[in-house]
Amino acid sequence: MSRRRVIFLAGSFVPALLVVLPLALGVRTAAEALPGRLTDREFWALVTDFSEPDGTFRSDNLLSNEVWLQYVIPDLVKRAKPNRVYLGVGPEQNFTYMAALRPAMAFIVDIRRGNLDLHLLYKALFELSSDRADFVSRLFSRKRPQGLSEESTAAEIFDAFAGVERSEALYAENLKAVQDLLAKQHGFGLSELDQSGIEYVYSAFSTFGPRIMYSSTGSGFFGGGQRQPTYADLMTATDGDAVPHSYLASEDNFRFIKDLESKNLLVPVVGNFAGPKAIRAIGQYLKDKGALVSAFYLSNVEMYLAQDGLMAAFCRNVAALPLDETSMFIRSLRGGRYGQGFGLNSQLGLMAEEVAQCR
Numbered sequence: 001m002s003r004r005r006v007i008f009l010a011g012s013f014v015p016a017l018l019v020v021l022p023l024a025l026g027v028r029t030a031a032e033a034l035p036g037r038l039t040d041r042e043f044w045a046l047v048t049d050f051s052e053p054d055g056t057f058r059s060d061n062l063l064s065n066e067v068w069l070q071y072v073i074p075d076l077v078k079r080a081k082p083n084r085v086y087l088g089v090g091p092e093q094n095f096t097y098m099a100a101l102r103p104a105m106a107f108i109v110d111i112r113r114g115n116l117d118l119h120l121l122y123k124a125l126f127e128l129s130s131d132r133a134d135f136v137s138r139l140f141s142r143k144r145p146q147g148l149s150e151e152s153t154a155a156e157i158f159d160a161f162a163g164v165e166r167s168e169a170l171y172a173e174n175l176k177a178v179q180d181l182l183a184k185q186h187g188f189g190l191s192e193l194d195q196s197g198i199e200y201v202y203s204a205f206s207t208f209g210p211r212i213m214y215s216s217t218g219s220g221f222f223g224g225g226q227r228q229p230t231y232a233d234l235m236t237a238t239d240g241d242a243v244p245h246s247y248l249a250s251e252d253n254f255r256f257i258k259d260l261e262s263k264n265l266l267v268p269v270v271g272n273f274a275g276p277k278a279i280r281a282i283g284q285y286l287k288d289k290g291a292l293v294s295a296f297y298l299s300n301v302e303m304y305l306a307q308d309g310l311m312a313a314f315c316r317n318v319a320a321l322p323l324d325e326t327s328m329f330i331r332s333l334r335g336g337r338y339g340q341g342f343g344l345n346s347q348l349g350l351m352a353e354e355v356a357q358c359r
Contacts, residue, residue, distance in 0.1 A: 033289040033290040033291050034085070034104045034105045034265075034289050034291050035105075035265075036263065037263040037264060037265070038263065038264035038265060038267075039264070040186045040187050040188065040264065041187075042264070043186075043188075043264035043267060044186075044187075044188050044189060046267050046269070046285070047116070047188075047267060047268060047269060048189070049281065050107075050267075050269045050271070050277065050278050050281040050282060050285075051113075051116070051269050051270035051271060051277075051278060052270055052271045052272060052275045052276075052277050052278050053270070054112065054113040054270060055111035055112060055270070055272055056111070056112065057111055057112050059214070059215070059217075060112075060114055060201075060204075060217055061090055061091060061112070061114075061115065061214070062091060062118065062201060062204055062205070062212065062214075062216075062217060063091050063092055063212060063213070063214060063231055063234065064090065064091060064092060064093040064214070064229075064234055065213075065214035065215075065228055065229065065343075065344065066093060066299070066332050066343070066344045066346075067229050067233070067234075067237070067339075067340070067343050067344075068237075068338065068339030068340055068343065068344070068345050068346060069093050069096065069097075069234075069237075069332070069346060070096065070237055070238060070239045070244075070245045070246065071239050071240050071338035071339050071340075071345070071346055072330060072337075072338040072346035072347070072348060073096075073097070073100045073239055073245045074239055074240075074241070074243075075338070075348060076097070076100065076101070076295065076328060076330065076348060077100050077101065079326055079328055079348065080101055080294045080295045080326055080327070080328045081292075081294050081326050082101060082102040082103065082294065083102065083103070083104045084103055084104060084291065084292045084293060084294035085103055085104065085105050085106065085107070085286055085291050085292065085293050085294060086098050086101055086103035086105075086106040086107075086293075086294055086295055086296075086297075087106070087107050087108075087109060087279075087282070087293060087295070087296040087297070087321075088106070088107075088108050088109075088296070088297035089108065089109055089110050089115075089273075089297060089298060089299050089301055090108075090110060090115065090297075090299050091115065091118055091119075092122070092231075092234070092247070093234075093297070093299075094106070094108055094297060095122075095247035095257050096245055096246045096247045096253075097295065097297055097330065098247070098256070098257060098260070098266075099245065099246075099247045099249075099253035099254075099256055099257060100245055101294055101295055102256065103260075103294055104265070104291070105260075105265045105266075105267075105291070106260060106265065106266045106267070107266075107267050107268075107269055107282050108266070108267070108268045108269065109269045109270075109271045109273065109278050109279060109282070110268070110269075110270065110271070111270070111271065111272050111273075112270070113193070113194070113197065113270045114197050114200075114201070115268065115270075116194075116268040116269070116270050117194055117197030117198045117200075117201060118197075118201045119266070119268035120182055120188070120190075120194070120198060120268065121178060121198050121201050121202055122261070123182075123261045123266070124177070124178040124181045124182055125138050125139055125174075125178065126257060126258045126261040126262070127181060127258070127261055127262050128174075128177055128178070128181065129258070131150055131251060131254070132150075132152075132154075132157060132248050132251060132254045133145075133148040133149075133152065133157055133160075135248070135254065136157055136158070136161055136210070136248070137161075137170075138174050139205055140161065140166070140205055140206060140209045140210055141166050141167055141168075141170045141171035141174060141202075141205070141206035142161055142164040142165070142166060142167060142170070142209060143164060143167055143170060145160040145161060145164060147160065148160055150251040151251075153244075153249075154235045154236045154244060154246060154248045154249050155236045157248070158210055158232040158235060158236055161209075161210055161232075162210065162232070164209075166206055166207070166209060171202070171203075171206045174202075175199065175202055178198065178202065179195065179198070182198075183195075204216065204217050210230065210231050210232040211230045211231070211232065212230065212231050213228050213229065213230050213231075214228055215228065234246065235247075235248045235249070240338075269282070272310075273298075273301055273305060273310075273314045273317065274305055274308075274310035274311075274313035274314040274317065275313075275317075279317040279318065279320070279321065280317055280320050282321070283317075283320040283321040283322065284320075286321065286322050287322050291322060292322050292323065292324055292327065293321050293322060293323055293327045293351065294326075294327065294328070295327065295328045295329070295330055296318070296321075296327070296328070296329055296330070296351060297330040298329055298330065298331050298332070299331075299332045300331070300332045300333055300344060302314070302331065303333070312358070315354075315355050315357075315358035316355075316358045318351060318354075318355045318358070319355040319356075319358040319359045321351075323351050323352040323355075324352060325350065325352055325353075327350070327351040327352055328348050328349065328350065328351060329347075329348065329349035329350075329351050329354065330346060330347075330348060331346065331347040331348075331349060332344040332345070332346055332347075333345065333347060
């Protein structure tokens with residue numbers, strides 16, 4: 001079945017046939033259709049086969065600068081469905097959205113291979129860490145303080161680490177463990193550039209610790225005034241009702257992401273949102289599996305696509321994904337509905353409805 005909608009564009013209207021995919025009765029759910037685990041070879045094949053050539057961005061984007069990213073979560077989880085497929089861009093904010101949405105599988109698509117290296121580092125650290133405090137210890141190369149447990153809040157964990165100094169010995173030990181896990185245990189075909197990229201990212205986290213910010217490494221521009229958050233700020237933030245949702249807010253959130261990573265179900269891909277390959281390859285893979293997209297976190301990438309005249313190509317790429325009426329865009333923009341009115345706020349959008357004219 002299909003429904004005829006009228007899509008209003010720039011003051012005019014265009015009749016469009018909104019095809020919600022897949023529509024056939026009896027389609028398996030994503031949790032049933034998607035693999036429960038990918039082998040190391042399958043995972044690396046997806047990374048390699050779906051990726052486009054390395055691109056550039058104005059910063060290395062090691063962590064989010066979006067202070068209010070959690071404000072959208074209460075409405076997001078009411079509208080988007082779990083056990084489907086999550087798409088996103090950029091660093092750790094994706095873990096927070098995934099912890100809320102509980103997808104069966106996830107793809108992170110970013111124009112820079114440096115972001116892929118960042119996510120490979122995260123993958124290794126999740127797999128190596130037993131709990132949140134252990135993870136924070138490894139991420140920032142700082143000895144775990146006494147007294148932290150699985151019941152500790154994110155604020156208690158980061159308060160405990162605030163006065164702990166960097167350990168060079170711990171850094172070297174953890175870096176070797178990361179490299180061995182990725183290259184030897186998993187057998188991923190890391191290039192020399194990947195290995196140096198992972199080391200660069202890990203060195204930055206080790207150097208700046210939990211106080212690292214978007215601009216700490218000296219690249220890029222942040223326009224949020226005094227609201228640039230540290231890693232600790234992002235992990236201890238809440239939504240508008242003071243409810244914490246970060247991926248380190250609870251042991252349950254952390255273990256959900258750790259489980260995805262351990263099963264090779266969080267796949268980083270190098271790709272331009274308007275490029276010819278990455279998003280379309282993911283779309284075909286999901287269609288072959290009978291799976292649907294639950295949400296696509298865009299950050300503020302559309303701003304750059306619009307500047308370069310690439311919005312139509314991006315729209316066509318998204319239209320090739322398997323969507324239904326509950327598939328949601330998550331955007332970051334100034335003046336969005338969800339936030340405090342300064343810096344980047346969040347906004348939701350109906351994916352299938354927005355890209356219907358591009359099918």
